[in-house]
Amino acid sequence: MKFRKYFADNLLPPLLGLGLFILLWAMLAQGNETLPGPIKTWHSAVALFSDPFYQKTPNDQGIGWNILNSLGRVGVGFGLAALIGIPLGFMIGRFDFLNKMTAPIVSMLRPVSPLAWLPIGLLVFKAANPAAIWVIFISSIWPMIINTAMGVRQLPQDYLNVARVLNLSEWKVFTKILFPATLPYMLTGIRLAIGTAWLVIVAAEMLTGGVGIGFWVWDEWNNLNVEHIIIAIFTVGIIGLLLETMLIQLAKRFKY
Amino acid sequence: MKSFVPTNAMKKYVQIENVQMSFATKQGAFVALKDIDLKIDRGEFITLIGHSGCGKSTLLNLVAGLLMPTDGIMLCADREIAGPGPDRGVVFQNHSLLPWLTCFDNVHLAVERVFGATESNAQLNQRTSEALALVHLTHAEHKYPHEISGGMKQRVGIARALSMQPKVLLMDEPFGALDALTRAHLQDELMKIVAATNSTVVMVTHDVDEAVLLSDRIVMMTNGPAATIGEILTVDLPKPRNRLALANDAGYHRMRGAVLEFLYQKQAKQVA
Numbered sequence: 001m002k003f004r005k006y007f008a009d010n011l012l013p014p015l016l017g018l019g020l021f022i023l024l025w026a027m028l029a030q031g032n033e034t035l036p037g038p039i040k041t042w043h044s045a046v047a048l049f050s051d052p053f054y055q056k057t058p059n060d061q062g063i064g065w066n067i068l069n070s071l072g073r074v075g076v077g078f079g080l081a082a083l084i085g086i087p088l089g090f091m092i093g094r095f096d097f098l099n100k101m102t103a104p105i106v107s108m109l110r111p112v113s114p115l116a117w118l119p120i121g122l123l124v125f126k127a128a129n130p131a132a133i134w135v136i137f138i139s140s141i142w143p144m145i146i147n148t149a150m151g152v153r154q155l156p157q158d159y160l161n162v163a164r165v166l167n168l169s170e171w172k173v174f175t176k177i178l179f180p181a182t183l184p185y186m187l188t189g190i191r192l193a194i195g196t197a198w199l200v201i202v203a204a205e206m207l208t209g210g211v212g213i214g215f216w217v218w219d220e221w222n223n224l225n226v227e228h229i230i231i232a233i234f235t236v237g238i239i240g241l242l243l244e245t246m247l248i249q250l251a252k253r254f255k256y
Numbered sequence: 257m258k259s260f261v262p263t264n265a266m267k268k269y270v271q272i273e274n275v276q277m278s279f280a281t282k283q284g285a286f287v288a289l290k291d292i293d294l295k296i297d298r299g300e301f302i303t304l305i306g307h308s309g310c311g312k313s314t315l316l317n318l319v320a321g322l323l324m325p326t327d328g329i330m331l332c333a334d335r336e337i338a339g340p341g342p343d344r345g346v347v348f349q350n351h352s353l354l355p356w357l358t359c360f361d362n363v364h365l366a367v368e369r370v371f372g373a374t375e376s377n378a379q380l381n382q383r384t385s386e387a388l389a390l391v392h393l394t395h396a397e398h399k400y401p402h403e404i405s406g407g408m409k410q411r412v413g414i415a416r417a418l419s420m421q422p423k424v425l426l427m428d429e430p431f432g433a434l435d436a437l438t439r440a441h442l443q444d445e446l447m448k449i450v451a452a453t454n455s456t457v458v459m460v461t462h463d464v465d466e467a468v469l470l471s472d473r474i475v476m477m478t479n480g481p482a483a484t485i486g487e488i489l490t491v492d493l494p495k496p497r498n499r500l501a502l503a504n505d506a507g508y509h510r511m512r513g514a515v516l517e518f519l520y521q522k523q524a525k526q527v528a
Contacts, residue, residue, distance in 0.1 A: 158352040164322060164339075165346045166366050166420075176365060180356040254356075 036227045044227035045234075059219065061211055067235065070205065070212040073129070074197045077136025081193060085144030086186060090178070092145065093152025106145065114139035114200045118207060128208035135204045140193035147192070151185025152178065180254075187251040194247060198240045268331070269456055270296035270319065270424055275328030277314055287482045288314050292328070294475065294485065296424075301450060301457045303467040305515065306477030306486075307525045312460045313428055315477075319458060320346050320426050333423050342370045345417030347427040351409040353401040359412045360397040363387050363419050370420045387419035388412070390449060407438040414446070418453065425450075427459040431466070440499065443469060451496060464519070468511045469497060476518045479525060486523060489514055 022038050029037035036044070052064030092099045117138045121131030159181060163173045205214025213232060220228040275292040278285045288311045296302055304312040317323045318330060321340040330337040332344060340346075353362050364384045371380060388397050391411035396404055401412070410430055417425055431439040443466060450457060461467050467474045471491045478486040491511055493502070502508040 158348065158350060159354065161322060161346075161348065162352050162354065165320060165344075166369050167340060167342055168365070168369060172365070172369070176357070177354065180354070 034226065036230065041227045041230050045231045048228065048231060058211070063213075063216070063231075063235070065211055066213045066216040067239065069210070070201050070214065071239070073133050073205075073212065074136055074194070074201050077133040078140045078194060078197050080133075081137045081141040081197075082144055082190065085141040085189075085193075086148050089145045089148025089186075089189070090152055090182070093149035093182075094178075099149065106142065110142045110146075114196075115203055115207070118204060122208075128210055132201070132204045132208045132210075132212075135200060136197045139200045140197045143192035143196065144186070144189040147185045147189025148182060151182035154185070155181050183254045184251060187247065187254060191244065191247040191251065194243050195240065198236070198243060202236060268295045269298040269300075269333060270294075270458070271329070271331040272315075272319070273329040273331075275315075275318065275325045275330060277311070277318060277323065278326050288480060289318075289484065290482045291484045296456065296458065298456055299454050301470055301472045302459070302475055303471040303473075304458065304460045304475050304477060305462060305464070305467050305519070306483065307479055307519065307523065308462065310477045310480050311483040312477055316426055316428050316458060316460050319424070320344055322346075342366075342420045343423045345420050345422030345425050347410070347413045347417045347425070347430045349429045349432050351401070351406075351413040353409055353412055353416075355401050358398050358400055359388065359393060359404070359415075360384055362401070362412060363416045366416045367419045383419060387415040390418060390452075391415045391445065405438075407434055407442055410434065410442060411445070414449070418449070418455070423456065425455045425457045427457065429460050429462070432462070439463075439466075444499070446470065447496065464512055464515045467515060468493075468508060469499060469502065474511075474515060476515065476523075479523050487518055489518075 026037050026039075029035045029040075048063050052062040054062040055065065092102055114135050118131055118135050121134035122128070125131050125134065155178065159177050163177055168176065201212070202214035202217065205212035206218045209215050209218075213236060217229055217232045220226075220232070272292055272294040275289065276287065277289040278287040280286075292315060294302075304315060306312050314323065318325055319332070319337065321337050321344065324339075337344075353359075354365070357365065364380065367380050367383045367387070371383060375383075385394065385397070388394055391414055393408060393411055393415065396408060401409055404412075410433075414427075414430070417427075431442050434442065447470060449455070457470075459470065468491060474489040474491060475485055476487045476489065477483050489511060493505070493507055493511070
């Protein structure tokens with residue numbers, strides 16, 4: 001009984017949704033011969049993922065390498081953004097002068113599509129790979145700065161009074177009060193940043209080339225291998241979902 | 257005790273002379289307190305009572321050093337109050353425990369700050385445990401604030417303040433947010449702790465019964481703006497006090513009547 005209720009409440013709706021989605025896809029594919037249907041795509045995916053790490057030529061490598069390369073670029077660009085964005089966010093949140101100083105720049109640059117920064121990256125680094133990382137860096141730094149600064153600014157006055165009454169040193173204030181109080185906000189920033197970064201990497205790699213899931217999509221388009229493009233879409237989506245879920249789980253541990 | 261002539265230091269453990277406090281507002285300076293003169297003895301229990309907005313919390317924050325007076329002199333044990341310090345332990349109304357630290361770590365943070373430079377880790381842990389034992393919370397020391405009741409949180413707050421061995425314990429309506437039964441229970445515990453540690457206490461309250469039950473002197477404040485001390489009532493009921501025995505005590509009712517008269521007749525607050 002318990003399982004039946006759990007099934008009806010939590011498993012049935014998403015399964016039904018997915019089933020309908022695949023049905024719709026199959027019907028669309030039926031009437032359009034250029035769009036491969038679910039079954040054809042599934043067979044192609046099985047073949048593709050049975051040998052994910054082959055390396056024939058620099059431009060012809062397994063899907064595993066493409067995914068890992070993209071994740072690597074995202075990791076480096078995102079890591080650098082965290083390294084700079086989070087301390088910057090702390091300072092902007094803590095010092096009002098700095099906040100007012102940086103606010104116009106941040107507000108102006110944040111709405112710019114990260115891809116607009118690609119030519120600057122290519123110009124400065126004179127290579128495609130660092131330019132792609134640069135685009136990821138730019139796209140993920142804003143949410144980290146903004147959310148960290150917001151967390152610092154939302155610090156309850158009570159906690160600051162405790163710090164003053166106990167006469168805590170600046171270091172203790174940071175490690176025992178400021179950092180733990182800001183952590184949930186920071187994790188939200190990180191989650192938003194990783195989401196954007198993963199969104200942007202596909203587009204960036206389409207432009208820069210090299211090994212990566214974005215370049216692979218473009219390559220398969222040139223080969224007119226539509227099944228592979230659909231597989232890429234699903235792969236990107238599933239990896240994005242996994243990253244998001246991981247960070248939500250992490251954030252849950254730091255809720256007070 | 258009271259019959260001995262106290263030494264100068266005893267007589268004026270906390271000294272507040274001619275203190276004035278005003279805040280800058282858009283409409284100009286707002287005078288919250290003026291002409292405050294108060295001397296507090298060592299081991300004395302003082303309550304500040306008055307209608308809301310009379311500046312009693314402001315006065316407490318001045319003693320705590322969280323605010324600086326715009327005029328006048330404030331001394332604690334003959335030293336000028338120039339900011340918050342571990343010689344004045346503060347218990348906040350809303351407990352203000354850090355939610356990411358256990359009860360033990362919350363108290364340890366205070367202990368470490370005051371004694372960390374001179375004592376070993378074992379001694380610091382010992383002090384922390386002792387402070388929690390004083391408020392009967394040894395069983396909950398590894399719990400987080402959200403896992404314990406409001407009354408227990410307030411007791412951790414008291415333990416944190418006492419663990420620093422402050423010269424003065426400052427309490428800002430510490431039991432205001434608790435239900436009546438828990439409040440009575442904590443008042444009884446506080447009386448025992450104060451008797452055992454011989455603490456000097458300044459407590460803000462708006463509860464007349466609480467003031468009479470706990471105080472040696474009740475400082476009654478006039479309504480703001482520019483509030484000041486209206487009357488000081490010495491509560492000479494013998495200690496230890498028992499709330500049940502006092503319920504039928506003529507002296508208790510006389511004191512209670514005096515405070516009520518001050519609050520509701522002399523300083524009757526106009527309905528806004």
